Amino acid sequence: MLSLLAIGLLGHAILMTSASGTCERMMDSADSRIPQGMPMADFDFWVVNRTFGELYYAMSIPPLYIPDINYLQIIKRVNESYYEEVAIGETPSSPKQCNSYVFPWLRASSTRASFHRNGKPDNIFVVFSSCPKKYIWVYRCTQCTGSSRCSLSHTFLGLFIYEGTSDFGSPSYLDDLPLQDMLMDLCPTRVKFGVEEFKWFYSYGKNSEYTHLSLTIYIMGMDGFVVALRV
Ligand SMILES: *[C@@H]1O[C@H](CO)[C@@H](O)[C@H](O)[C@H]1NC(C)=O
Numbered sequence: 171m172l173s174l175l176a177i178g179l180l181g182h183a184i185l186m187t188s189a190s191g192t193c194e195r196m197m198d199s200a201d202s203r204i205p206q207g208m209p210m211a212d213f214d215f216w217v218v219n220r221t222f223g224e225l226y227y228a229m230s231i232p233p234l235y236i237p238d239i240n241y242l243q244i245i246k247r248v249n250e251s252y253y254e255e256v257a258i259g260e261t262p263s264s265p266k267q268c269n270s271y272v273f274p275w276l277r278a279s280s281t282r283a284s285f286h287r288n289g290k291p292d293n294i295f296v297v298f299s300s301c302p303k304k305y306i307w308v309y310r311c312t313q314c315t316g317s318s319r320c321s322l323s324h325t326f327l328g329l330f331i332y333e334g335t336s337d338f339g340s341p342s343y344l345d346d347l348p349l350q351d352m353l354m355d356l357c358p359t360r361v362k363f364g365v366e367e368f369k370w371f372y373s374y375g376k377n378s379e380y381t382h383l384s385l386t387i388y389i390m391g392m393d394g395f396v397v398a399l400r401v
C-alpha cells in the first residue's frame with residue numbers, strides 16, 4: 171500500500187518536473203528533429219471534427235512564402251487510413267483574398283498522429299499536444315530522408331488552438347491558454363518557440379469571408395463527408 175503510494179507520488183513528481191522544466195537540448199543550426207505524434211486514439215477524439223484556428227505559423231528565414239492569415243481548419247476522418255484537412259484562410263494582402271483548401275492526409279504510422287499530406291512520402295505531418303483539448307502543434311517536414319532529422323529550411327510549424335463551436339477567431343479563445351505546455355511541447359523538435367532562425371507569423375483572427383466560405387466548403391464536402399463548419 172505504502173509503496174504503491176510512493177510510486178504514485180513519484181509518478182506525479184516526474185510529471186510535474188517535465189511539465190515545468192526547461193528545454194535542455196540545444197537547438198542545432200542545421201536540423202530539427204521529427205517529433206512523435208500524439209496517440210492516434212487521442213487524435214481521433216480531440217482533433218478530428220473540431221475547428222482549430224492557427225495562432226502562429228513558422229518557417230526558417232528568409233521565409234519561402236507568406237502564409238495565409240485567419241486560417242481555420244477541420245480534419246475529417248474518411249476511413250482508418252485516410253483523413254482530410256478542410257481549411258479556409260486569407261492572403262494577408264489588401265484587398266484580402268479568400269482561399270479554401272482540401273488536403274488529403276494519409277496515415278504514416280499505425281499508432282501515432284503522423285501523416286503524409288497530399289500523399290507525398292517525403293512530406294510528413296506530425297500532430298502533437300499535451301493538451302489537445304486546447305491546442306495542437308503541427309510539425310511539417312517537406313523533405314524527409316527517413317532519418318529522424320529534417321533540415322531547418324524544410325521545417326514548418328503551426329500552432330493551432332481549439333475554437334469551440336461558434337464565434338471562430340474570437341480573441342476570447344486566446345484567454346487562459348496553457349502557455350508553458352505549448353512551449354515545452356516543442357522541445358522534442360529542438361526548435362524553440364520564438365527563435366530568430368525562424369520567422370514566426372502571427373496568423374490568428376476571424377476570417378472576413380467566413381460565412382461565404384463555410385458554405386463553399388459545405389458544398390465541396392457534400393461528396394462523401396459532412397463538414398462540421400458552422401456559421
Ligand atoms: C479510404 O478512403 C480513400 C479515399 O476515399 C480510398 O481511396 C481508400 O481506398 C480508402 N481506404 C480504405 C482502407 O477503405
Ligand SMILES: *[C@@H]1O[C@H](CO)[C@@H](O)[C@H](O)[C@H]1NC(C)=O
Pocket residue numbers: 214218219247396398
Ligand atoms: C465526424 O463527424 C461526422 C459527421 O458529423 C460523423 O459522421 C463522424 O462520426 C465524426 N467522426 C468522429 C471521429 O467523431
